[in-house]
Amino acid sequence: MFFINLFGKLIRILESGATPRRIAWAFALGTIPGWTPVACLHNGIVLILLCIFNIPFSAGIFGFAVAGLLALMLDPLFHSIGYAVLVQIPFLKPLWTWLYNVPLAPLLRLNNTVVMGSLIFSFILLFPTVFFFKGFVVRYRTHWRKHVDRLKIMKIIKGTGIVQWVQKLKGMEG
Amino acid sequence: MRWKGLIPLVLTLGFLALGSVLFMDKWIESGIEKAGQSITGAKVEIDGFHLNLFKLTVQWDRLQAADARSTMRNLVETGRAAFRMSFPALLRRRVVIHEMTVADVRSGSPRKTDGALPQKEPKPTSGQPDFLDKVKAKIKSEIETMPVVRFDLGKLKRSFNADSLVAIAGLRLPGRLDSVRLDAAAAAADWDAFFKTFHPDDDLVKVRDEIKNVDPKQIKTVPELLSTLNTVQASWKTVKAISDTVSSRNQKFKQDYSRLSSYTGQLKTWVQDDYRGVLAKAQLPDLSVQQVGKMVFGPHLASQAETWIDRYQSLKKILPKKSDKPEKKKKEKRTRMRGQDIAFADRHGWPTFTVEKLSLSGQTGPTDSSAGFRLRGEVTDISSQPWITGRPVVVSLSGNKTDGRSVDVLAVLDHRTELASDSFTVKFANVSLNHIAVEKSAYLPSQIRKGSADFNCSAMVLENAVSVKFSSLARGLAFDFDSTAVTDTFVRILRDVISRLDEITLNAGMKGAGEDIHIRLDSNLDDKVGGELKRVGSQALTDAQNKITARLKNIENEKRAELAKVLEEKQKEFEQKLASCVKLSGEQKALVQEKLKLVQDEIDKRTNKEQDQLGKKARDLLDGVLKKK
Numbered sequence: 080m081f082f083i084n085l086f087g088k089l090i091r092i093l094e095s096g097a098t099p100r101r102i103a104w105a106f107a108l109g110t111i112p113g114w115t116p117v118a119c120l121h122n123g124i125v126l127i128l129l130c131i132f133n134i135p136f137s138a139g140i141f142g143f144a145v146a147g148l149l150a151l152m153l154d155p156l157f158h159s160i161g162y163a164v165l166v167q168i169p170f171l172k173p174l175w176t177w178l179y180n181v182p183l184a185p186l187l188r189l190n191n192t193v194v195m196g197s198l199i200f201s202f203i204l205l206f207p208t209v210f211f212f213k214g215f216v217v218r219y220r221t222h223w224r225k226h227v228d229r230l231k232i233m234k235i236i237k238g239t240g241i242v243q244w245v246q247k248l249k250g251m252e253g
Numbered sequence: 254m255r256w257k258g259l260i261p262l263v264l265t266l267g268f269l270a271l272g273s274v275l276f277m278d279k280w281i282e283s284g285i286e287k288a289g290q291s292i293t294g295a296k297v298e299i300d301g302f303h304l305n306l307f308k309l310t311v312q313w314d315r316l317q318a319a320d321a322r323s324t325m326r327n328l329v330e331t332g333r334a335a336f337r338m339s340f341p342a343l344l345r346r347r348v349v350i351h352e353m354t355v356a357d358v359r360s361g362s363p364r365k366t367d368g369a370l371p372q373k374e375p376k377p378t379s380g381q382p383d384f385l386d387k388v389k390a391k392i393k394s395e396i397e398t399m400p401v402v403r404f405d406l407g408k409l410k411r412s413f414n415a416d417s418l419v420a421i422a423g424l425r426l427p428g429r430l431d432s433v434r435l436d437a438a439a440a441a442a443d444w445d446a447f448f449k450t451f452h453p454d455d456d457l458v459k460v461r462d463e464i465k466n467v468d469p470k471q472i473k474t475v476p477e478l479l480s481t482l483n484t485v486q487a488s489w490k491t492v493k494a495i496s497d498t499v500s501s502r503n504q505k506f507k508q509d510y511s512r513l514s515s516y517t518g519q520l521k522t523w524v525q526d527d528y529r530g531v532l533a534k535a536q537l538p539d540l541s542v543q544q545v546g547k548m549v550f551g552p553h554l555a556s557q558a559e560t561w562i563d564r565y566q567s568l569k570k571i572l573p574k575k576s577d578k579p580e581k582k583k584k585e586k587r588t589r590m591r592g593q594d595i596a597f598a599d600r601h602g603w604p605t606f607t608v609e610k611l612s613l614s615g616q617t618g619p620t621d622s623s624a625g626f627r628l629r630g631e632v633t634d635i636s637s638q639p640w641i642t643g644r645p646v647v648v649s650l651s652g653n654k655t656d657g658r659s660v661d662v663l664a665v666l667d668h669r670t671e672l673a674s675d676s677f678t679v680k681f682a683n684v685s686l687n688h689i690a691v692e693k694s695a696y697l698p699s700q701i702r703k704g705s706a707d708f709n710c711s712a713m714v715l716e717n718a719v720s721v722k723f724s725s726l727a728r729g730l731a732f733d734f735d736s737t738a739v740t741d742t743f744v745r746i747l748r749d750v751i752s753r754l755d756e757i758t759l760n761a762g763m764k765g766a767g768e769d770i771h772i773r774l775d776s777n778l779d780d781k782v783g784g785e786l787k788r789v790g791s792q793a794l795t796d797a798q799n800k801i802t803a804r805l806k807n808i809e810n811e812k813r814a815e816l817a818k819v820l821e822e823k824q825k826e827f828e829q830k831l832a833s834c835v836k837l838s839g840e841q842k843a844l845v846q847e848k849l850k851l852v853q854d855e856i857d858k859r860t861n862k863e864q865d866q867l868g869k870k871a872r873d874l875l876d877g878v879l880k881k882k
Contacts, residue, residue, distance in 0.1 A: 116589060130258035154590035165595045172597070179597040182344035193592030 103213035109139030113146025120186040161196030295319035319368020332357025358615025469855035546776025604638035626652035698732035718766035
């Protein structure tokens with residue numbers, strides 16, 4: 080059921096009126112708290128950005144869910160990246176020491192290997208994610224929509240109350 | 254930009270902040286109470302707790318922690334307390350309190366409600382008593398094994414039979430010797446089994462035959478020399494394996510027999526234990542050891558010691574402990590990997606929690622009418638990570654009363670290293686003993702009519718070792734005894750001696766590590782009462798004791814001979830066998846080593862020669878080529 084809901088959410092985002100660029104940015108921003116452990120200060124900043132920019136919030140939540148699921152498998156990699164950056168690169172040590180002593184910086188938890196590794200990973204993937212997801216939205220809207228509509232799963236998704244309500248609203252707009 | 258998007262966020266945060274303002278005090282108060290209850294085992298209540306998030310101040314009007322042993326009284330109660338947390342430290346997730354004041358601290362104050370916690374299923378214990386549990390057990394056993402003296406001189410003269418007394422006393426010596434015998438038999442069986450399977454002679458003879466005629470100078474070719482080297486190396490491996498086995502077994506043999514021989518040394522102590530047991534059964538005072546002070550004051554001091562050890566154990570639960578191992582964190586439901594927190598140099602040197610100075614004032618008595626000592630002092634450097642602050646917790650309190658009594662307390666809780674050490678010094682001076690009721694005891698007066706006393710106690714506790722010294726001097730004493738008639742000679746003598754005494758000294762000590770803890774308690778009563786008993790009990794008592802001593806001496810000699818027989822039975826045989834193995838393997842090892850060196854030297858020599866010849870040939874060839882050109 081979780082994956083059906085996730086798929087339904089994706090379809091609703093793709094079929095919303097937002098531009099592909101905005102959807103892609105919201106998705107990419109949402110992946111940051113997904114890759115990184117939630118209880119960190121930078122995720123609060125991401126939340127504010129998702130609220131103040133004119134981008135679909137639900138796409139951010141979708142990005143968070145997708146990245147959060149994948150992160151479960153990638154944590155050992157994040158730990159390795161974080162450990163390498165924090166411990167094995169000596170010239171960066173003064174930077175981390177300084178950051179460790181800056182007010183509020185401990186709330187970022189950057190001295191944790193998984194947090195550091197996942198944050199670097201999420202920044203590296205930010206622009207590729209935007210690029211990829213934007214292409215994906217465009218491709219969906221131009222080519223795949225009609226094929227997806229024919230899938231049986233769409234009947235299940237469209238059968239849910241919320242989808243019917245959205246469809247109704249769309250009908251009223253039209 | 255969609256600034257309106259912030260509204261839900263701001264509203265959510267606003268509600269959270271409002272909730273915090275309204276309920277945070279309750280949450281924190283309840284958290285502190287629960288944490289306190291888990292330490293004390295009884296109710297902890299805080300009244301008027303308030304956290305001001307803007308000023309970062311914390312205050313409470315009253316804190317009371319019930320005494321788990323007597324739940325209608327408080328173990329400790331404080332009046333108003335207030336402190337401010339450091340803002341820069343909070344921004345770095347540290348709680349730093351530069352100065353804190355707690356006033357009106359008192360102990361033993363009555364409670365209006367019962368401080369007992371609801372009964373819970375007892376938590377399964379680790380099963381392993383810690384060092385302090387062992388100390389308590391030692392104190393308890395010391396008191397329990399003390400003879401309870403009922404000294405009836407008439408009965409002693411009429412019917413005393415050492416043999417029947419020894420028979421009914423249930424000596425522990427035979428049981429202990431049986432254990433020794435079992436241990437010796439197990440060790441002997443192990444060695445028998447070893448010598449049955451271990452026969453290195455054949456292998457060593459074979460090795461010797463193989464290599465004794467090896468003469469590298471007689472070997473003509475290099476391949477033959479290399480083959481010989483292989484043979485010698487194989488022999489070396491065989492000899493080394495045998496030699497290593499012999500060496501390790503030799504070591505084990507020494508350990509086994511050192512352990513078994515140590516039993517002989519313990520025999521005297523075991524006999525002494527039984528001697529005390531027989532004396533207890535005979536209800537005779539032991540005049541050979543001075544333990545009158547222990548009998549008179551021991552139970553009371555032991556109960557006091559147990560109470561203070563319990564309190565120290567409770568304190569230890571909250572004292573930080575440095576460890577090389579990563580700190581165990583509370584189990585929480587996590588789906589993601591935790592990662593590793595890398596520690597960088599903290600330029601502020603702040604631990605997670607610290608109170609740099611805590612000023613205390615209060616009294617030892619429970620109420621204003623019986624205030625006890627008015628105390629004042631401070632506790633410095635309370636910290637969750639003293640290895641970061643680099644300073645131990647120091648508690649320094651002093652108090653006095655108008656009548657000249659004074660008390661000084663100094664405690665240093667040093668947990669900066671993995672080997673924690675806590676030391677305490679308490680001094681009471683001029684404590685009035687006027688009209689003090691004495692704990693009900695057959696030996697003691699019912700009350701001290703007048704007198705005063707000084708008490709000094711110093712203690713040092715390490716992880717697995719303890720050293721305690723206690724001394725007291727009571728002077729200007731006058732006692733009141735029960736008017737009931739006393740028939741027991743010992744008690745009568747004791748009372749006579751005490752009533753004549755103007756001064757009583759008491760020196761107690763406890764020292765030891767691990768299982769080896771020694772307790773002593775001396776008093777000037779020892780000599781005085783002992784002397785008086787000897788005078789009164791005269792020959793009858795001495796005869797009775799001599800009979801017991803002689804009977805036990807016979808048993809000791811008999812058992813000592815048995816033990817020596819058991820231990821020596823196979824020792825010589827095994828020693829000889831092992832010595833033969835050591836000698837043989839050593840000889841062969843030396844021989845193989847020598848041959849190995851000879852073969853290797855010969856190989857090196859020939860290799861160098863070959864190299865020289867090849868070099869010469871190469872030079873000749875090169876000269877020829879150059880000349881032709």
